Amino acid sequence: MNVGILGTGHYVPEKVLTNKELEQMVDTTDEWIRTRTGIEERRIASEEIDSSDMAYFAAKTALENAQVSANDIDLILVATVTPDTPFPSVACKIQEKLQCTNAAAMDVSAACAGFMYGLITGQQFIQTGTYQHVLVVGVEKLSKITDWSDRNTCVLFGDGAGAVVLGEVSDGKGILSFELGADGSGGKHLYQDENDHIIMNGREVFKFAVRQMPESSVHVIDKLGYNKGDVDYLIPHQANIRIMNAARERLGISEDKMATTIKKYGNNSSASIPMALSESVNTGKIKDDDLVVLVGFGGGLTWGAVAIRWGK
Numbered sequence: 534m535n536v537g538i539l540g541t542g543h544y545v546p547e548k549v550l551t552n553k554e555l556e557q558m559v560d561t562t563d564e565w566i567r568t569r570t571g572i573e574e575r576r577i578a579s580e581e582i583d584s585s586d587m588a589y590f591a592a593k594t595a596l597e598n599a600q601v602s603a604n605d606i607d608l609i610l611v612a613t614v615t616p617d618t619p620f621p622s623v624a625c626k627i628q629e630k631l632q633c634t635n636a637a638a639m640d641v642s643a644a645c646a647g648f649m650y651g652l653i654t655g656q657q658f659i660q661t662g663t664y665q666h667v668l669v670v671g672v673e674k675l676s677k678i679t680d681w682s683d684r685n686t687c688v689l690f691g692d693g694a695g696a697v698v699l700g701e702v703s704d705g706k707g708i709l710s711f712e713l714g715a716d717g718s719g720g721k722h723l724y725q726d727e728n729d730h731i732i733m734n735g736r737e738v739f740k741f742a743v744r745q746m747p748e749s750s751v752h753v754i755d756k757l758g759y760n761k762g763d764v765d766y767l768i769p770h771q772a773n774i775r776i777m778n779a780a781r782e783r784l785g786i787s788e789d790k791m792a793t794t795i796k797k798y799g800n801n802s803s804a805s806i807p808m809a810l811s812e813s814v815n816t817g818k819i820k821d822d823d824l825v826v827l828v829g830f831g832g833g834l835t836w837g838a839v840a841i842r843w844g845k
């Protein structure tokens with residue numbers, strides 16, 4: 534059984550927060566943010582919009598694009614570290630909104646690698662013949678756990694959601710290989726504190742990421758016996774353009790073959806990869822038969838990579 538992506542969708546809030554505006558809030562400059570991270574602006578959800586609302590919008594589009602009806606979804610997996618509430622899960626909330634009456638539902642917590650964990654969990658259920666269609670969503674309202682007085686973190690994050698519908702695809706297509714990993718000893722470098730704020734040792738996370746992202750990207754290609762140059766498109770977690778470029782350079786591919794939504798959306802944790810994937814599909818950057826690599830890392834520490842032969 535070959536399992537692949539039947540449709541994608543994403544949602545971003547309307548409100549744009551620019552680097553210039555951040556200059557008024559903390560001791561930073563547009564120049565510092567651009568050159569150190571590649572971020573120019575990010576989106577911030579309004580008070581009334583919570584994670585489940587953004588997840589719903591992205592999921593609805595993914596279902597439409599996949600041409601799969603809500604009733605045909607067997608499982609909903611939502612990767613998030615910013616659920617509306619610890620329970621009920623965001624997955625249960627969108628199960629009701631979408632009216633996926635036959636679906637089981639749960640949230641997955643693996644920070645910025647959460648979507649990769651969700652994607653592979655969903656794939657396994659289909660590959661074993663247990664389920665036919667799984668909806669996987671990555672969503673974050675990071676603005677509600679951002680310390681807006683901490684320049685080390687507040688310039689980095691943004692809100693948004695991305696979603697995919699998984700199902701059976703034809704021979705040779707779909708998810709070909711994956712790698713998931715975790716190292717709890719690095720948890721101290723990136724976590725949510727007792728005030729519910731994101732605390733990060735940027736330098737330590739950076740060191741881990743520039744090693745892990747390129748390594749995992751190469752591992753999933755090696756497992757298939759492909760060469761690095763065979764990769765047609767790379768969708769890295771949008772954490773920092775310098776980290777993303779490290780993965781891209783290791784794969785030996787040019788800049789135009791990498792999704793870079795970080796400029797306008799910043800780092801959206803679990804939502805970064807599915808948002809960038811959905812945009813890349815919409816803009817025609819990913820074509821039928823392309824070998825696409827998705828790769829992420831995050832708090833935990835966690836990481837994950839997937840190689841996909843695009844198409845149904």
Ligand code: UT7
Pocket residue numbers: 560561562565566569570645684685686688723733735736738739742772773800802830831832
């Ligand atoms: O999704 C996963 C989560 N996070 C990440 O992937 C982040 C990984 N880390 C990074 O992307 C980078 O480490 C950062 C972008 C966070 C920081 O860049 P850096 O090149 O590693 O800078 P640094 O931490 O070495 O800091 C350099 C200087 C420091 O000043 P001193 O100590 O040298 O005087 C910081 O205090 O830059 C200062 N700094 C800032 N200056 C202006 C830190 N944040 C800012 C800021 N504006 N916003």
